[in-house]
Amino acid sequence: MTRPRQAYRRSLAHRDRDVPRAEARPDPRPDPARDGLRDRAGAATGRRREKPAPSLASTRGLDAFTFFVANLQTGFGPFVAVYFTSQSWTQSDIGLVLTIGGLFSLFGQVPGGAFVDWVTSKRFVAALSVAVIGASAAGLALFPTFLVVALSMAAHSIASCTLTPAIAAISLGLVGHAGLGERLGRNARFSSIGNALAAAGMGACGYYLSSEAVFYVTAALALPTLAALYCVRASEIDVVRPQGPDGGEAPGGWASLKLLLTNRALLCFAACITLFFVANAAMLPLVGSVLTVRASQTATILIAACIMAPQMVMALIAPAVGRAAQAYGRRPLLIIGFAALPIRGLLFAYTDAPELLVAVQVFDGISAAVLGVMVPLIVADCTRGTGRFNMALGAVGTAMGLGAAASTTLSGYMADHFGSHAAFLGLAAVAFAALVLVAVIMPETRRPREA
Secondary structure, three states, X not given: OOOOOOOOOOOOOHHHOOOOHHHXXXXXXXXXXXXXXXXXXXXXXXXXXXXXXXXXXXXXXXXXXXXXXXXXXXXXXXXXXXXXXXXXXXXXXXXXXXXXXXXXXXXXXXXXXHHHHHOOOHHHHHHHHHHHHHHXXXXXXXXXXXXXXXXXXXXXXXXXXXXXXHHHXXXXXXXXXXXXXXXXXXXXXXXXXXXXXXXXXXXXXXHHOOOOHHHHHHHHOHHHHHHHHHOOOHHHOOOXXXXXXXXXXXXXXXXXXXXXXXXXXXXXXXXHHHHHHHHHOOHHHHHHHHHHHHXXXXXXXXXXXXXHHHHHHHHHXXXXXXXXXXXXXXXXXXXXXHHHHHHHHHHHHOXXXXXXXXXXXXXXXXXXXXXXXXXXXXXXXXXXXXXXHHHHHHHHHHHHHHHHHHHXXXXXXXXXXXOHHHHHHHHHHHHHHHHHHHXXXXXXXXXXXXX
16 A cells, blocks of 8 residues: 655745734734834824823813912912012012012023923923922911012912923823813813902902911912822823924924924914013003092902903803814914904993993903913914924913013003003004904914814
8 A cells, every 4th residue: 555645845934924813913012113103104194093082080180270270370469469568568679579570480481391391290390380389379478578578489480380381281191182172171261260269269368367368378279289180190191202303303402492483383373472462461450540540439349350250251161162273273263362352452442331341351251261272272283293382382471471561561651641542542453463463474273184
């Protein structure tokens, strides 16, 4: 019996063999290099990798954090001047310490934003800023000497320059660019509610207790603020590393600033927002002066109502503004916010009844809601993928501060030489020029696939 010849079997190279089933499955473990390739491939084909929605704990935690931060910052508003006056300070000393705080706030925004970009943990920056602000409030209450107060005001200003971009960075890291508009709307809502409630509560503390009680309350508010921040899960916050235009290593120093100075959309927005604040910043103080002359008995109540009215409007419409910005683009909403300012200036100029001046402040709420969402949203659009979001946000904040500083000087000159009526008309003219500038030079920054 002949044994059948066995067929010849060619030895296969390793690369020609069938891949076992277990090896054919994708590796579920995170791989930054592989994920980066997928993101770039998705961008090339028009598809983008969706960021999972943040947990309810992180969402509620960020809501509470923005609410308590607004409470914390309210104590450093008008209550500072009242407290120093009750301590028998001269107006020169009060003006000097306020100027110190203002200068640190103005020139610290770009370095503060760059610092937030550089630090990996945005929660750490936010927590450190809150702790410094709480310590500054305690220093004001415990040691009201000139040196301690000057240091406390400087520390508060520096901490504020890192806290604001840290909140924006946490928001962007949680929801990504696609959900940033709605998230910023929620931030604006809870911030405005916090401002309104804190103003009422601290005013009551100052009236029934003492002026320094406001700062003890402010220092104590640091604890619930930190507790709310702890609820935001660090694992859900994506970190965008700084990188160059070609995707390589990010330039530093002056080269990093050059990236911002050559960003056309960002420069256009900075020019528009500066002109807006030249017209906007002095309107409410000018209204306060008019109310004091026309209704001296009820001026304090009416001014408080002028502050509260925009906060209520902002709390109501800010989330809708964020959703509309994602659906219809940034530019239409920006035009609406800028258009409300010249209307407000004209109504102030031709309104005689003090109570109607409060009603006109509704337009301030519209502008505040739009800019509260649009400023960080447009900056995020302009710096997408560069990791320079917070630095650019600080630069735009500096432009806003310069515009506000020019506004008070301009309005004071016009009011002294031509009267309040002419001052309101002059500010309205500047506001209209800002509106025209937005309509002419400001591009749409939303990417089409985000609709």
